[in-house]
């Protein structure tokens with residue numbers, strides 16, 4: 001393994017502070033819980049960032065030192081400064097990986113990258129979700145069985161207004177009957193993007209082994225390849241061979 005993957009975990013971090021039950025479930029925040037299991041991976045270096053931090057914790061310096069950014073947001077997407085969204089967007093095009101979780105489907109950065117509304121149908125009824133692995137050879141599905149179940153979840157159903165994924169790794173089924181494209185891969189510029197829908201804040205979903213496995217796999221999959229910016233210049237070039 002080469003050098004460590006520098007992972008920044010961004011969380012809105014409002015539910016955990018404002019709601020005692022959610023705060024009890026995630027005492028260090030959802031970003032803290034994700035950081036704890038990723039920190040067990042020797043090839044990963046973890047940094048946390050939150051909405052209320054200076055520049056949302058996503059300064060140019062921090063992003064410059066981020067290989068993969070994880071994003072969790074829900075009730076305050078509109079509070080994320082457009083300048084920060086633009087900065088993240090440019091870093092994705094340069095090659096930074098981006099993993100968008102759960103209600104991050106409606107984050108400014110995800111909608112910008114997708115170019116669609118990213119709207120979906122939802123229901124909060126604590127029902128069962130069965131996550132089907134439909135691309136078992138994909139690196140993000142490494143170590144998983146045919147499917148895994150989340151005992152209590154928020155239902156996210158189709159239609160999910162996203163562009164057709166480059167690769168669809170997971171499809172979820174819910175006890176109430178809906179289905180959802182719950183694990184979607186994209187590439188934008190040089191950057192890899194993975195959307196993963198499980199992770200409602202009132203359930204212990206980020207403590208579940210399979211969910212942790214998916215996020216861990218996704219970080220490794222989304223890490224940048226080398227030579228990020230030399231291919232991006234919009235410049236006039238001389239011919240390589242003489243032209244008549």
Ligand code: ZN
Nearest residue numbers: 103154200201
């Ligand atoms: Zn939710």
